[in-house]
Amino acid sequence: MKRFGVFVVLCVWIVEALDSCPNACRCSQKRNVEGTEVNCYKQKLQEFPSIFPLDSWILKMGENQIQELPANMIKSFPKLESVNLERNSIKSIHPQAFSGASRLMLLNLNGNQITNLPLKGFKDLLNLRFLMLGQNQIAGIKSDMFTGMRNLSDLDLPMNSLTTLPPNAFKPLIALKVLDLALNHIQKISPKAFSGLEELLFLNLDNNRLKNIQAGTFRTVNNLEMLVLDNNLLSSLSSSMLEGLSNLQEFYVRKNQIKRLPADVFRHTPKLSQVALSGNQLHTIDGNMLANIQGLKHVYLHENPWKCDCNINSLLQYINQKQVNRAPLEKLWCVSPGEHRGKPIHRLKPESLQCDA
Incomplete structure (x- = not known):
């Protein structure tokens, strides 16, 4: 009899949940989860529905035509943990749109038309x-946009219209580990832009318009393990630019305009295991500089206009060291002088490398 009573209560709960399901959506309970998944994917919705099951746990509302997010839109759903609103037409977000959503763990607003937060x-x-x-x-971004988000670990902002990163831009995000800023138009980064991000592990600045990065810009992200600066307009690197990156393990600066590397450029990055400098304008490089980074295992230097004269002897010696991965280094080809043009660097003999008097 007791089991029958429990069954009746369960049936009533399911019926009530389904009754409050928006007409265009499908609502379902998941095994071992006391909550309802609401799927409104691709239903041509033009407004955020006002009625959901009270125990809503996940909202899937991608690829609709919603333009505005109203105040208190999810306040009445205390169990809500995930909201997906990707690829709608959202232009405006009310300041109280997410009021009361203290349990929300994932919010996806990719592919909308948001200009301001x-x-x-x-x-x-x-x-x-x-x-x-x-x-x-x-x-544009300001620190006040991220107030209260003390547990955020992953912030994705690629393919927007950012041109500058102001001081303290992300300061409230004290637990942030991943910051993706790729495919923007960033030209200037304040030296204090990353203040507060002491837990950051991955920073992606790929495909921006950076010509220069001021000394000490990364000083506050001293736990960073991976930095991506590919596809920018950098013409030089310096040790002061990399100051503070004592835990950096992977460094990507492919397809920039770097012509030379100072001998001490990696002085502040002793834990580097992978460096990618392919697609730049390097003519020569000091192999001893690379050899001094004890844990370095992978070096990518192809697609540079290498000048194979006596100044490249130390690089040739480094390539022949057994402890490094030689495969990518065997892709290096001489561009000049004429007698070595088209030759792979690793097959050159030191005695054949001459320098002008």
Whole structure:
């Protein structure tokens, strides 16, 4: 009899959940989860529905036509942990849109038309771990936009319209581990832009318009393990630019315009295991500089205009060391002088490398 009573209560709960399901959506309970998954994917919705099951756990609302996120839109759903609103037409977010959503862990707003984030608009998202804002039109960021997000670990902002990173831009994000800023138009980074990001492990600045990075810019992210600066306009690197990166393990600076590397450029990065400098304008490099980085295992230097004269002897010696991965280094080809043009560097003999008097 007791089992029958439990069964009746369960049936009533399911019926009530389904009754409050938006007409265009499918609602279902998942095994071992006391909550309802609401799937409104690709239903041509033009407004955020006002009625959901009270125990809603996941909202899937991608590829609709929603343009605005109203105030208190998810306040009545205390179990909500994930909201996916990717590829809608969202242009505006009310400052109280996410009011009361203290259990929300994932918010996906990729592929919308957002130009501005409301100040303190995410302040109630105390447990949010993942915030996805890629493929929008966000032109500027301020620290007040991220107030309250003390547990955020992953912030994705690729393919927006950012041109500068101001001081303290991400300061409230004290638990942030991943920051993706690729495919923007960033030309200038304040030396204090990354203040507060002491837990950051991965920073992606690929495909921006950086010509220069000021000394000490990365000083506050001293736990960073991977830095990506590919596809920018950098013409030089310096040790002061990399100051503070004592835990950096992977460094990618491919397809820039770097012509030379100072002998002490990696002085502040003793833990480097992988360096990628392919697709630059390097004519020569000091192999001893690379040899002094004890844990370095992978070096990528192809697609540079190597000048094979006596100044490249130390690089040739480094290539022949057994402890490094030789495969990528065997792709290096001489561009000049004429007698060595087209030859692979690793097959050259030191005695054949001459320098002008």
